[in-house]
Amino acid sequence: MRNHITIKDIARSLDLSYSTVSLALNDAPVVNARTRQRVQEYARSVNYRPNASARAISTGRTYLVGAVLGRFTNSFFEEIAQGIENVASQRGFDVILNTSGFGGSSEEAHLSRLVDRRIEGVICTRYSISQQGIDRLEKMEIPILLLRADACGPQTYVAVDNRLGGRLAVEHLASLGHRHILYVGYDFVHSQLREEGAREAARDFGVRLEPINVPAAVDREAAFAAVTRRAKALRDFTAVFCADDVIAVGAIQALQEIGLRVPQDISVVGFDDLRWAPLINPPLTTVHQPQISQGETAMELLIAMVEGQPVASTVLAPRLVVRGSSAPLAKRVANGRSV
């Protein structure tokens, strides 16, 4: 069984020509219905399976795409991959996974392997592939789809509406009565967009929004440190909106450390709605990103590009999920602290 049956084998057994068998297997209308059925039945009975490589070489199509999702994808990975897979398999594509290193020779080698396999398209992130890598793919005219990427380049992308997300967060806090909100972000496009949205909402609601940036490394510790450093100032705010959930959890820890209770003394809102957002204490109020949908949409667009259809970048709507880390300002006053 290791040595697979070929079309030739079938042809020989059925006393037909290669081409007839091939046509029959591919449901070509030209072949006699009876012959076709005979061939297909026989093929099935001997567990015939076409050889994808052979087919690829003669049709020029591989139905293979690459998903280059770096290592620093904040546990989006799983859901995104799921979404990609969903529509890929439904449309007869397979996806080669790549969690390779950003830039460097490792990336080059990875891309080479993908190119050798004649993948028909690539899904990636701005942070999972270098500009050089993108250039290389573009030079070969391999369609690229950028995930979670926002409009900061010529490539087609799929992203959540970050500006709207920022809006939702601040609207929520404002409607809870908060008038002094801190935004904890960092130097990436999506953070900036979220801030802009937040700023707009703040203006609309007449509340104050002050932004601070956590430096470089976007992790919990950095957020913790930044928020801690800001400790005194924090007492001027009654709410903090964080650029993402990881920051938010760091912020919450820092706040608790300096004796502020969340949400009684200060509300915290995150962004992303990572898997563990409901698990922390208090459960995190956050802006939900539709991860699976993003993966699905990405793959759909990519396939469209592969098939040469016109496509447009897509922005998906986020949605606020209210949990335990945000509360009305009233509570705080009731707790006896002044604003």
Add this chain to the structure above:
Amino acid sequence: MRNHITIKDIARSLDLSYSTVSLALNDAPVVNARTRQRVQEYARSVNYRPNASARAISTGRTYLVGAVLGRFTNSFFEEIAQGIENVASQRGFDVILNTSGFGGSSEEAHLSRLVDRRIEGVICTRYSISQQGIDRLEKMEIPILLLRADACGPQTYVAVDNRLGGRLAVEHLASLGHRHILYVGYDFVHSQLREEGAREAARDFGVRLEPINVPAAVDREAAFAAVTRRAKALRDFTAVFCADDVIAVGAIQALQEIGLRVPQDISVVGFDDLRWAPLINPPLTTVHQPQISQGETAMELLIAMVEGQPVASTVLAPRLVVRGSSAPLAKRVANGRSV
């Protein structure tokens, strides 16, 4: 650039024969060093890239493996995939990702696609592929490697030493002074092994260990419900060891709900050390599974199988990570509650 350069093209340009070029590109020692260099330089200059399909069809090797990791992999996914990828790419293999449905026609279709691509091996979980699927692969003599699978079948597997993990947890609790420990598990092999280890340690330390099972669905809610139902009995215990982190977080919530403080009143230990384990409140003491290593080992073993080398299933050692959800019994007494 979309139409790739072929060996023929190179041969023509350099006025050499196909085979010489082919040999030169593959560093065959027979070819003249100068010719070889000339060929390689030219190839590089015109961005020649071999066609993997063509090569596969004539060598019979695809250097492709499938990773069938279902949907219910408790966020192991990312790290495992990472490990798999690491060694795969280092050894020149690519991996086709598959988060397909367990059983059913969807699985059949997925496997067919993998077979069509003539993958050389498959990494999967007991819970990500049906027995039927396994049978099919085995009939084709496609090497299978079972991940996180324990010794309950003829297949080669990679797993963490669950028994040892259970031991570690209970040893920790016992050495903290706890003498009445509850085990919250469920009806899966790994849970049973963890329980066995826990039981052994309990015996060694002369402490009482009572197991309960959460039914069917292994999620937080189920754990919550089960532990809540057990509420009265819980006051007889000073510690609970959970089959995994998801259960643990459910347990913690249930405990807090009935007014028990973790860890002051009751200690909780989990298993897995999922990404968010340090983020919850209190940070979870848990048995760490080396996920990346598992992925790496799995891929290494699979490649060995593919190359026809003898392999043995591997069991990796877990490691206890002490965080905030477990504390000495003393504390509790100090809090004025009786044991």
Add this chain to the structure above:
DNA sequence: ATGAAAGCGCTAACAA
């Protein structure tokens, strides 16, 4: 409706 034959890009035996 079926068959013959060429070709996809590459490897590998064999010959020169």
Add this chain to the structure above:
DNA sequence: TTGTTAGCGCTTTCAT
């Protein structure tokens, strides 16, 4: 050391 030739498994004209 290089060239010739025959495949690998399949699709796809073009004849029949």
